[in-house]
Amino acid sequence: MAGIYCHIPFCKRACHYCNFYFSTSVGAKNDIVAALLKEMTIQRDYLEGEIVDTVYFGGGTPSILPAGQLSEILAAARTVFHVSQHAEITLECNPDDVHSQSLNAWNEIGINRLSLGLQSFFDDDLRWMNRSHSANQALESIRVVRAHGFDNFSVDLIYGFQLLTQSKWKENVMKVLELGIPHVSCYGMTIEPNTALARLIARGAAEDIDQSVQAEQFLLLMKWMKDAGFEHYEISNFAMPGFRSRHNSSYWQGKKYLGLGPSAHSYNGKTRQWNVSNNSLYTSGLRNGILNFESENLSPTQRINEYIMTSLRTIEGCELDVISNNFGDAIAAILEKATRKYIPDSLVRIGSRLVLNDQGKLFADDIASSLFFETLA
Numbered sequence: 001m002a003g004i005y006c007h008i009p010f011c012k013r014a015c016h017y018c019n020f021y022f023s024t025s026v027g028a029k030n031d032i033v034a035a036l037l038k039e040m041t042i043q044r045d046y047l048e049g050e051i052v053d054t055v056y057f058g059g060g061t062p063s064i065l066p067a068g069q070l071s072e073i074l075a076a077a078r079t080v081f082h083v084s085q086h087a088e089i090t091l092e093c094n095p096d097d098v099h100s101q102s103l104n105a106w107n108e109i110g111i112n113r114l115s116l117g118l119q120s121f122f123d124d125d126l127r128w129m130n131r132s133h134s135a136n137q138a139l140e141s142i143r144v145v146r147a148h149g150f151d152n153f154s155v156d157l158i159y160g161f162q163l164l165t166q167s168k169w170k171e172n173v174m175k176v177l178e179l180g181i182p183h184v185s186c187y188g189m190t191i192e193p194n195t196a197l198a199r200l201i202a203r204g205a206a207e208d209i210d211q212s213v214q215a216e217q218f219l220l221l222m223k224w225m226k227d228a229g230f231e232h233y234e235i236s237n238f239a240m241p242g243f244r245s246r247h248n249s250s251y252w253q254g255k256k257y258l259g260l261g262p263s264a265h266s267y268n269g270k271t272r273q274w275n276v277s278n279n280s281l282y283t284s285g286l287r288n289g290i291l292n293f294e295s296e297n298l299s300p301t302q303r304i305n306e307y308i309m310t311s312l313r314t315i316e317g318c319e320l321d322v323i324s325n326n327f328g329d330a331i332a333a334i335l336e337k338a339t340r341k342y343i344p345d346s347l348v349r350i351g352s353r354l355v356l357n358d359q360g361k362l363f364a365d366d367i368a369s370s371l372f373f374e375t376l377a
């Protein structure tokens with residue numbers, strides 16, 4: 001089973017914290033769609049005939065595209081690849097794009113999962129982030145999503161940012177629980193280089209992130225979600241049983257995926273490649289039948305380190321059998337031994353898998369990188 005990711009590189013406005021690749025001039029929509037279709041034909045063999053179990057429209061803001069263009073992309077994917085009849089087809093959307101007309105159209109073209117970029121239920125937070133929607137639109141979007149029969153949907157929330165007090169954080173999470181939302185992705189605010197937020201902090205117009213407040217909000221989040229019956233199946237993701245994101249899970253399980261569109265990444269088990277992060281270079285190349293991308297062959301060291309990094313973020317953890325089967329028993333034994341140093345502080349559990357405890361999840365990236373192999377013979 002494999003996945004397809006389509007990157008739609010347009011947003012109405014730039015959120016102050018965002019460093020994804022997107023453009024706020026949406027004039028090139030038609031060119032991007034035409035180029036995506038061309039890229040599919042060039043990349044038709046990338047997934048080596050595997051069944052495509054998930055299609056994910058991300059960005060940027062894919063809900064900006066008219067449903068007709070989303071439909072055109074899906075139809076082409078179904079023609080070029082072996083897309084399963086039961087594929088999970090997700091659309092990331094902003095609450096201000098979610099209304100009866102768009103939902104009916106998305107339903108009709110086969111979108112069966114929505115991911116809503118809510119971020120907060122407070123207007124002052126949303127204004128501070130420079131989001132294009134209001135708190136009322138966030139609430140209304142959830143109501144209409146349900147009313148149009150989309151039971152499988154997710155919302156994004158951000159925690160650990162300068163305006164978010166503990167009581168506001170609690171209200172945001174409780175609102176999600178009260179509304180019975182089946183999947184939530186929660187991200188700690190990070191200050192990415194070359195973002196408006198980084199510049200505001202650099203010139204003293206905004207405070208830096210308080211890491212201790214962020215950590216406390218993450219710990220509270222884990223407790224509240226667990227008490228409410230959610231599976232914390234990946235560091236940033238919580239799902240009610242049966243509502244995990246199949247697409248994102250396939251990344252963490254190391255399945256193949258093809259990324260289409262500017263800046264999109266692809267992975268086939270042996271190599272990783274990424275398209276140029278520039279709309280006009282992407283479209284002009286494809287007009288001439290050329291896909292502008294870079295790629296790298298993954299060495300055994302890169303593959304094991306990637307597995308350690310991604311698997312430790314998941315509820316299943318890092319399976320020692322997977323390490324043994326792919327890299328040998330001796331390597332699995334070295335990894336197991338190296339992980340033992342985190343037992344006294346109750347950061348990990350070790351059995352047939354290495355699994356982070358809640359405290360360990362606060363340091364997931366540091367723990368994973370401390371376990372990386374320098375070179376694998």
Ligand code: SF4
Nearest residue numbers: 011014015018059060
């Ligand atoms: S809508 Fe999403 S992709 Fe666009 S600027 Fe905001 S966070 Fe970034």
